[in-house]
Amino acid sequence: MASEYAQLDEVLAAVVDPELDLALGETSMVRSARVRRHRAAIVVALPVAAWPTADEVRQRVHDAAVAVRGIDEVSIEIAVMDDGERAALRSRLRRSMEGTGSGDGEDHAGHDHAGHDHAGHDHGGQGHGGSSSPxxxxxxxxxxxxxxxxxxxxxxxxxxxxxxxxxxxxxxxxxxxxxxxxxxxxxxxxxxxxxxxxxxxxxxxxxxxxxxxxxxxxxxxxxxxxxxxxxxxxxxxxxxxxxxxxxxxxxxxxxxxxxxxxxxxxxxxxxxxxxxxxxxxxxxxxxxxxxxxxxxxxxxxxxxxxxxxxxxxxxxxxxxxxxxxxxxxxxxxxxxxxxxxxxxxxxxxxxxxxxxxxxxxxxxxxxxxxxxxxxxxxxxxxxxxxxxxxxxxxxxxx
Ligand SMILES: Nc1ncnc2c1ncn2[C@@H]1O[C@H](COP(=O)(O)OP(=O)(O)O)[C@@H](O)[C@H]1O
Ligand SMILES: [Mg+2]
Missing domain, CATH: 3.40.50.300 (P-loop containing nucleotide triphosphate hydrolases)
Incomplete structure (x- = not known):
């Protein structure tokens, strides 16, 4: 039983929302997924009620879930994110645009640039709200x-x-x-x-x-x-x-x-x-x-x-x-x-x-x-x- 959950979670996380072109696992659009007696009950939380690809997301979630072994029936409830979920999505999207390859990640600071004045670091005054540049x-x-x-x-x-x-x-x-x-x-x-x-x-x-x-x-x-x-x-x-x-x-x-x-x-x-x-x-x-x-x-x-x-x-x-x-x-x-x-x-x-x-x-x-x-x-x-x-x-x- 537990393994069914795990596999379902995994396949749902990999479903891609065409509007953001991101997997639901990255956007946390799957609020919950439960399996009982071969029946999956899934709640999808859309960022806003009028999400343009809602139908497509529902279809993809359905198709992914029925393909899981042991699941015969799938019911999907479409919900809308609350303010907290939306804020979390925003900061995830923002973080994904901050990039990792440009050498300005916080955790690298000081590791191998000792003594260098690294002009690429401009953390000062940034990172609050939406002010940091992608x-x-x-x-x-x-x-x-x-x-x-x-x-x-x-x-x-x-x-x-x-x-x-x-x-x-x-x-x-x-x-x-x-x-x-x-x-x-x-x-x-x-x-x-x-x-x-x-x-x-x-x-x-x-x-x-x-x-x-x-x-x-x-x-x-x-x-x-x-x-x-x-x-x-x-x-x-x-x-x-x-x-x-x-x-x-x-x-x-x-x-x-x-x-x-x-x-x-x-x-x-x-x-x-x-x-x-x-x-x-x-x-x-x-x-x-x-x-x-x-x-x-x-x-x-x-x-x-x-x-x-x-x-x-x-x-x-x-x-x-x-x-x-x-x-x-x-x-x-x-x-x-x-x-x-x-x-x-x-x-x-x-x-x-x-x-x-x-x-x-x-x-x-x-x-x-x-x-x-x-x-x-x-x-x-x-x-x-x-x-x-x-x-x-x-x-x-x-
Ligand atoms: N190569 C082309 N062949 C046919 N019609 C064109 C061509 N280029 C532009 N048009 C038409 O000319 C009009 C003006 O083009 P548009 O792209 O809106 O110009 P701009 O953005 O420079 O104002 C539009 O109706 C467009 O469909
Ligand atoms: Mg024009």
Whole structure:
């Protein structure tokens, strides 16, 4: 009998909740599990009542439990965590993001660094509440934060962001997307995010969709109401969405930036000094000049401009002829001017727009189409660039 319990506990602990992409054992979402006369009675405690993957969790728990030898029947009660359980979950999630590989674990302190002034230790004043910064924002992290920027709106910046994110995720990378285009949030709709992020006290759980995590500042502003973001407010929001959300330890964090130069770029540079920037432009020379300004603004803030993506490069007719509807050469000459590579050219395809409107990115919907391959190649090139060298003085001094 006792062994049945043990095995049941073990299999339930291994069940993965798709929203957090964590095992229930790590999130303590199994409140209790009892076996009596071949019948298992399980109580699952969800972090909040409207947990988006509740049905999936119930199904997975059921399937795992019935597979245990000696269990013939399973009953599952769905409950909601109390404040204490939720607080414990929050600190577990926060701890999981603090990372272990960067050499700043408390228990290592003093062991082998005798006499060294270890700049990576900044415990002072931290560790209370949500103020400690997650590992992925720290200097030694391998997460690449990439701002996708453009000179003006309508060039396909958001479309490129979401499809690039999907393509990176398909390559096996962990990907987060922050929609910071405060003048036109569009990422959640383009990705088909079917639920809002979950607010767990002072922590936000980004929405999981197509294998990526997404957070849009648009989720938190009232619909159809223009929001006037002043610098400090915007800065606070960006800081919170990067630092107080459960992103796990992403390999890539793509930030859909507002068009032009401005406060968001400034905030990104302050919160995330290692951030890189990729500029999206269309092929005509006029667009290229505008795009150049956003690249220069990024450079002024010592953000590393890594490359250019040209969008709407051509349209292929039924007869296979390429029509260069918006001229040609803009991406290439911008790249040359900036001294960075042209990472890719994305053709105009109706299915890309449809995919965006319907919330199923083409890189998902038509996995082996020409356009999906374009994004796959683009993702490969972005990944191959590797992290940027950091130019900021305060970091290179370490
Ligand atoms: N390569 C493309 N092929 C077809 N339609 C595109 C392409 N790139 C963007 N679009 C469409 O153009 C419009 C503007 O794109 P969007 O990504 O929202 O631009 P931005 O974020 O720069 O404002 C959207 O309707 C989008 O679906
Ligand atoms: Mg956009």
């Amino acid at each position: 590992a992925f924002l720290q200097p030694g992290s391998s997460t690449r934060v990439i701002g996708i920027s453009s000179g003006k709106g309508g060039v396909g910046k958001s479309s490129v962001t979401v499809n690039l994110a999907v393509a990176l995720a398909r390559m096996g990378h962990r990907v987060g997307v922050l929609d910071a285009d405060v003048y036109g949030f569009s990422v959640p709709k383009m990705l088909g995010a079917d639920h809002d992020p979950i607010v767990l006290g002072d922590m936000v759980i980004p929405t999981a969709v197509h294998g990526i995590r997404v957070l849009s500042m648009g989720f938190f502003v009232p619909d159809d109401q223009p929001v006037i973001w002043r610098g400090p407010m915007l800065h606070k929001a960006i800081e919170q969405f990067l630092a107080d959300a459960y992103w796990g330890e992403p390999d890539f964090m793509l930030v859909d930036m507002p068009p032009g130069t401005g406060d968001v770029t400034l905030s990104l540079a302050q919160v995330m000094p290692r951030a890189e920037v990729v500029v999206v432009t269309t092929p005509q020379p006029a667009a290229q000049r505008v795009a150049q300004r956003s690249a220069f603004a990024a450079r002024k803030l010592k953000l590393s401009v890594r490359g250019v993506i040209e969008n709407m490069s051509w349209f292929t007719g039924d007869d296979g002829t390429r029509y260069e509807l918006f001229g040609r050469g803009g991406g290439e000459s911008l790249a040359k001017d900036l001294g960075v590579p042209l990472l890719g050219q994305v053709p105009l395809v109706p299915s890309l727009r449809q995919g965006g409107d319907e919330g199923v990115p083409v890189a998902v919907a038509e996995a082996n189409s020409e356009i999906a391959l374009v994004f796959e190649a683009l993702a490969g090139r972005v990944a191959a660039l590797g992290p940027a060298r950091v130019y900021r003085r305060e970091l290179t001094l370490r």
